Amino acid sequence: MFEVAELSHKVSKADFRAKLPELRTELLTAQAALQEADFPVIILVSGVDGAGKGATVNILNEWMDPRYIRAFSFGQASDEERERPTYWRYWRSLPPKGHIGLYVGSWYSQPIASCAEKECSLADFDADLKRITAFEETLVEEGALIIKIWLHLSEEAQRKRLEKLQ
Numbered sequence: 740m741f742e743v744a745e746l747s748h749k750v751s752k753a754d755f756r757a758k759l760p761e762l763r764t765e766l767l768t769a770q771a772a773l774q775e776a777d778f779p780v781i782i783l784v785s786g787v788d789g790a791g792k793g794a795t796v797n798i799l800n801e802w803m804d805p806r807y808i809r810a811f812s813f814g815q816a817s818d819e820e821r822e823r824p825t826y827w828r829y830w831r832s833l834p835p836k837g838h839i840g841l842y843v844g845s846w847y848s849q850p851i852a853s854c855a856e857k858e859c860s861l862a863d864f865d866a867d868l869k870r871i872t873a874f875e876e877t878l879v880e881e882g883a884l885i886i887k888i889w890l891h892l893s894e895e896a897q898r899k900r901l902e903k904l905q
Contacts, residue, residue, distance in 0.1 A: 763802050770803050774837040778882045781834065783845045786890030789900035792843050795890065799841060809834065810841040813848065826874050836882070846871050 750758075773780060782799075784792050796810050811832045820828045826846065834840035850867035853859040859867075875885055892900060 777836045779834040780839045780884045782841050782886045784888045789897050790890035790892050808839040813844040
C-alpha cells in the first residue's frame with residue numbers, strides 16, 4: 740500500500756477500505772510464511788501519547804492468527820525486575836521461533852521518557868542507546884527479525900485525540 744512511509748503520503752479512507760481484504764490476507768500469508776521460516780519476529784510499537792499504539796496492537800491481534808502472536812506492555816519495573824539485569828524482563832517475553840511478539844512500551848520507553856523529562860544527561864541517554872543497540876544486535880544475531888513502528892501525531896492532532904479519549 741505504501742512504497743515509502745512518509746508523513747506526507749496519505750491514503751484515502753475509501754482506498755484503504757477497498758484494499759483492506761487484500762491487506763488482511765497478505766498479513767496472514769506473511770504470518771504463515773514466518774512459521775515456515777522458523778524465526779521469531781519482534782514488533783516494537785512506540786509513539787506519542789494518543790497516537791494509537793494500543794489500537795494498532797489490537798488490530799494486529801484481530802487480523803492475525805492468535806496462536807502465534809502475543810502482546811506485551813511494560814510499565815514501571817517490579818521489585819523482582821529491579822533486582823535483575825535491565826533486559827531480563829524483556830528476555831523472558833521474547834517470542835519463540837515462528838511466533839510474533841508485539842511490544843507496546845519496550846526497552847526504549849524508559850530511556851526516552853527519562854531524557855524527555857530531563858531526568859538524565861545526554862551522556863546517560865547515549866549510553867542507554869548503546870546498550871539497546873547491543874541488545875538488539877544480539878537478538879538479530881540469534882535470528883530474530885525486529886520491526887520498529889513509530890506512530891506520530893502533530894501537536895494539534897494529539898491534543899484533539901487526547902481530549903476525545905478523555
